[in-house]
Amino acid sequence: MKTVFRLIGLTLMITFLIPPSFSMADDEKAREIMQKVDDRNDGDNQTSEMIMTLIDKNDEERIRKLSVFSKDKGEDTLRLMFFLHPADVKDTSFLTYDYDDPDKDDDQWLYLPALKKTKRIASSDKSDSFMGSDLNYSDMTSRNLEDYDFYLKKETQVRGKDAWVIESKPRSKEIIDETGYTKSLVIVQKDIDFVVRAVNWEKTGDSVKYMDMVKLEQIDGIWVGTEMHVAKKKGNQTVHKTILKFNNVKFNQGLEEDLFTVRRMEKGL
Amino acid sequence: MKNIRNRIEIQFSAFARKIYHHRIKTIFLMLIAIGALLSQLPTIEIDTSTEAFLHKSDPALLTYNNFRDQFGRDEVVIVALKPKQVFDVNFLKTLAKLHTELEENVPYIDDITSLVNARNTRGEGDLLIVEDLLENRPKTAGQLQMIKQRAMSNPMYENMLISKDGTFTTIIIRTQSLSSAGQKTDIMEGFDDFDADIQAPAGTKRKYLTDEENTEVVVAVEKIIKKYQSDDLPIYLAGSPAVVHFLKEAMMSDMQKFMLLAILTVSIMLYIMFRRISGVFLPMVIVILSLLSTISLMAIFGVPMKLVTEILPSFILAVGVGSSVHILAIFFHRLRKTKNKEKSIVFALGHSGLAVVMTNLTTAAGLMSFANASVAPVAELGIFAGAGVVLAFIYTIVLLPALIAIIPLSTKKTETLRKNNRIMDKVLENIARFSTTHPKKILFVSFCIVAIAFVGIFSIRFSHYPLKWLPETSSIRVATEKIDKELNGSMSMEVLFKTNRENGLYDPELLNRIETAGKEFVKISNQEMFIGKAWSVTTLLKEINQALNENNPDAYTIPQSKPLVAQEFLLFENSGSDDLEDFVDSQFSMARLTLKVPFVDGTLFDPVEEEIAAYLNKNFADVEFQITGLVALLAKTFNNTITSMAESYFIALVVITLLMILLIGRIRIGLLSMIPNLVPIILMLGVIGWFGFPMDLFTMMVASIAIGLAVDDTIHFMHNFRRYYELSGDPEKAVFDTLHSTGRAMLVTSLVLSVGFFIYMFASMQNIIRFGFLTGFTIITALAADYFISPALMILANPKKTV
Known part of the structure; x- marks a missing residue:
């Protein structure tokens, strides 16, 4: 299954190795749609500027700007992010190796300029918030289709385009613990195999996250979501919101692999 | 003054006669009115939550609401376990199982933390590790030792997840702060309002976690931990959500059980005193109708029943029995003499109607002085108990004559009743003789007793300690004391x-x-x-x-x-x-x-x-x-309340004094009559002080009933004394006549009610036991004051004169 974050185009397509004899408890049509979503070309060697607006329950805003670089390495994804704003955290940077192998924890390095130290971060929990936003790490990394059951619920329209509504349910408790979601609804725009909306039910706190890709652009022939709204709700009440925007999205920037190293990260932009 | 009183008495007689003649119409109209009122009864709500103690606009509550909007609920449920050894492979396995079972089965959980998922942040070389403490379940002794070392060296865990000596470990459950009731179901609508302000418009705000939801949480936790509990693994359940739940349970069950017992004992006592079914039936009809009507009034005004207002039934019982027995005692006595129902009820209402008005008026005025209390249920108790008193009065003077008119009543005297009356007459006779012949001695002895009691008042300590209301063996009390x-x-x-x-x-x-x-x-x-x-x-x-x-x-x-x-x-x-x-x-x-x-x-x-x-x-x-924080907030509110209640009582006394002066029509006698009013209250306070009872919200409530009843007795005595004194001009004869008429009713009321309240002493909760004891005690001393002190004062203050 393509994660919402991947739809934005930051990560590369990952090939799924599903044994052909795998018996499906879910419906085939839904799985076929999700497979197509997963197979869609989402580009490589990408650079962009990410602007994250965090809105808390008091309607107070915080803005964070990051410069993002990403590259595919085989089936894995390398990603480097530098903080541009706010000033106190400028040059703080994150480097991630997102491995395709589900048994292998992702690698993450963090450089704190105030401490002049790089730390490798070991954490297998992906349900924690990404940079204080309403997205979590599992939203950023790839999920394996065989970890889920898919059910086609109905057809709908989103902003005038035909779409499928598919329910996805994790097959094991481990997946629920890792992603923090007990189930999701994904809405796939039919003509471009793109997840334009998703609803995720959180394991703890009785909250639901609404993700809405409000702006889609075709850049170098690749569909990219350049603005996403995420709202975390408890019942009827919104408790937090995130607006995620991508500027200057460029593909095929010929990024070298040695850009994605600790040494490069410590040097700053 | 004398003329005004005479005129009022005549009007009461005329009123009784009119009702007696239009009995069917009266009962019919009353039934319609009461029926309309009672139709609202089923809508009464019960709110035993802790916040219910505060008025909705209380600034401290608003601050607290802002706090929990930001950070969630500050109260947690604590499950503490005392295994033989915390850092033991098998125990940690059990802990993890319990943790998961709680997480999956307890509703409304916001967060659940134990050693299983405690955040463990540490550095190993250039590696920064953020993981759950038991992310990797230890298998070897070495791994176990390492986990132990990490847990015991983490200052955040200390006394939170593991006790300092490492013998106790806990699971902390934080529930959501908002209620889940009434949430919409169409999930897709959630995409529509992204641009709307997060701050919900006024009125659409979600309610905080309700009392019922809190109970669901505690009950679910309790059910699960019972499965794990054993002699080898004691498990304690505490935390304020649990305390609130168990306190509520105990209060509700005790209050309900003993309210019924009180009604039963009062009925039995009434039967013993009157020796006839109607003597039980008539006051009980008045009491029960008054009580149900009062609760219906609360329902109509949308005021839920709360922990404090649970005392309301006892109060209405006391007042309702008091009013109707005063009329009935005179009535039955008269009935046996005249063998005529109509004449008897006309006489009884003329005789005691005004006194009953005055007793109810003073009681209601005393209660209304609570209406400004800063603790919401105390204010509500003042208002609604006051209204209940008025209702009880109306039912007494309207329904009683009408019911008497339609039910057949025996006019015969039975042998036991005769014996009863002979004993009672003899007792009253002796009391009257004693109090009229030794007024100075009585006053001297009373003064000494009051002085001793007065000293005790200085050792009264204010308190609000609901945990100590529970019996020492109560599991929540044991658990809380252990965890503390x-x-x-x-x-x-x-x-x-x-x-x-x-x-x-x-x-x-x-x-x-x-x-x-x-x-x-x-x-x-x-x-x-x-x-x-x-x-x-x-x-x-x-x-x-x-x-x-x-x-x-x-x-x-x-x-x-x-x-x-x-x-x-x-x-x-x-x-x-x-x-x-x-x-x-x-x-x-x-x-x-x-x-x-x-x-x-x-x-x-x-x-x-x-x-x-x-x-x-x-x-x-x-x-x-x-x-x-809720705990601090409530502590503060209760402290304010206790002082503000003390002020309310002072105001009540001033109001009552003025009413007494007005009733008696003489300033000097009016002021003198405050002595028998105050003596029982000083004695009650003295007992509280000498016995070391805590002066808490409940004890304070006793005073409201005590003042009401003490004043009632005095009013009945003074009212009749004036009447007989004006007739004969002989204070001694007036005392004899008073005790023989109203004194009988006072004896019946006091005996019936004191037994009705003493029965509460068999309750399980300490506060209810004290409540029963103190109220019963005050009823007796109030009677004693009006049997001895009032006559003594009147003998000394009124000269013998010729009329």
Whole structure:
């Protein structure tokens, strides 16, 4: 299954190795749609500027700007992010190796300029918030289709385009613990195999996250979501919101692999 | 004055006659009116939540609501386990199983924490590890030892997840702060309102977790831990949500059970006194109708029943029985003489109608003086009990004559009744003789007793300690006391620092001050009250700073540069982040300092809070701060209430004095009549002081009933004494006549009610036991005061004269 974050185009397509004899408890049509979503070309060697607006329950805003670089390495994804704003955290940077192998924890390095130290971060929990936003790490990394059951619920329209509504349910408790979601609804725009909306039910706190890709652009022939709204709700009440925007999205920037190293990260932009 | 009274008495007689003649019409109209009122009864709500003690507009409640909107519920359910050995492979397996079972089955959970998923942040070389403590279940002794070392060395865990000596470990359950009731179901609508302001428009705001939901949580937890509990593994359940639940259960069951018992004993007593079914039936009809009508009134005004208002039935019982028995005692006595129902009821109403009006008026006025109390249910009790008194009065003077008119009544005297009456007459005769012949001796002895009681008043201590209401063996009391002792407290107080600017908390100097404040507060104590632990965002910073510095214990400090603070926060937001929102707002403008406190007497909180406030005033002049949290909030409110109630009582006494003067028509006699009013109250206070009873909300309530009943007796005595004195001009004869007429009714009422209240002494809750004892005791002393002190005073104050 393509994660919402991947739809934005930051990560590369990952090939799924599903044994052909795998018996499906879910419906085939839904799985076929999700497979197509997963197979869609989402580009490589990408650079962009990410602007994250965090809105808390008091309607107070915080803005964070990051410069993002990403590259595919085989089936894995390398990603480097530098903080541009706010000033106190400028040059703080994150480097991630997102491995395709589900048994292998992702690698993450963090450089704190105030401490002049790089730390490798070991954490297998992906349900924690990404940079204080309403997205979590599992939203950023790839999920394996065989970890889920898919059910086609109905057809709908989103902003005038035909779409499928598919329910996805994790097959094991481990997946629920890792992603923090007990189930999701994904809405796939039919003509471009793109997840334009998703609803995720959180394991703890009785909250639901609404993700809405409000702006889609075709850049170098690749569909990219350049603005996403995420709202975390408890019942009827919104408790937090995130607006995620991508500027200057460029593909095929010929990024070298040695850009994605600790040494490069410590040097700053 | 005499003429006015005569005229009123004549009118009461005329009224009784009219009702008697139009009995069917009267009963029909009353049934319609009462029926309409009672039709609202089923809509009565019950709210036993803790916040229900506060008025909705109370500023302290608004501060607290803002706090929980930001940080969630501050109260937690604590499950404490005492295994043979905490760091044991099998026990940790059990703990994990229990943790999961609770997480999956207990409703409305916001967060559940134990050693299983406790955040463990540490550095190993260049590796920064943020994981659950038992992420990898230990299998070997070496791994177990390592886990133990990590757990025991983590200051955040200490007394929170594991006791300092390592013998207790806990599972902490935090529930959601908002209710789940009435949420919409069409999930897709959630996409529609992204651009709307987050702040919901007024009125659409979700309710806070309800009392029923809280109960669901505690019941679910209790059910699960029962499966795990054994002699080898004692499990204790505590925390304020649990205390509230068990307290409510115990109160409801005791109050309901003993209310019924009280009605039963009162009925039996009425039968013994009157020896006829109608003597039970008539007062009970009045009492039950008054009670149901009062509750219906509450339903109509949308006021739910609360813990304090549970006392209402007892109150209505006392007042309703009092009013109707005073009329009936005269009536039955007369009926046997005249063998005529109509004449008898006309006489009885003429005789006691005015006194009943006055007793009800003074009682209602006394109650209404509570209407301004800052604790919501106390104010409501004042208003509705006052209304109930008025209803009881109306039913007494309207329904009683009509019912008497339609039911057949025997006019014969039975042998037992004759014997009864002979004994009663003899007793009353002796009392009258004694009090008229030894007035000075009586007053001297009374003065001595009152003086002794008065000394006791000075040792009265105010208190609000609901835990001690429960029996010593109650599981929640045992658990709370255990956890308070072993884990340094089971409740929390909150201090909120508001810089009012974004990233205000990046300032290391401010963080240092918050850290120091926490350390200073832990030194504060006041008798059993202490602050067992203090933690805030600085605890997180120290933890991450140490982990970033290769776990060096010397680096367990707050970083001293602003960018480093900012970057460590960012790191935290990124790796264990969800915990951060428990400590600061997302703007980093506001920090919460949580102080762990034991469940002790609420009055001990106040001095501690003042000490904290003084420290904050001195050291945080540049920052806005608030002290909040439910425990602190309530302690403060109760303290205010107790003093404000004392004031209410003073006002009530002034009002009653004025009414007495008005009733008697003479200032001097009116003031004198306050002596028999005050004596029982001073005696009651003396008992409270000498016996070391705590002066809490419940004891305060006793006083309201006590004042009402003491004043009633005095009014009945004074009213009749005046009448007979004016007839004969002989104070001695007037005392004899008074005791033989009204004195009989007073005896019946007092005996019936005192037994009805003494029955509460068999309850399981200490506060209810004391309530029963004190009320019964006061009823007896009030009667004694009007049998001895009032006659003595009247003999001395009124000369013999010829009419």
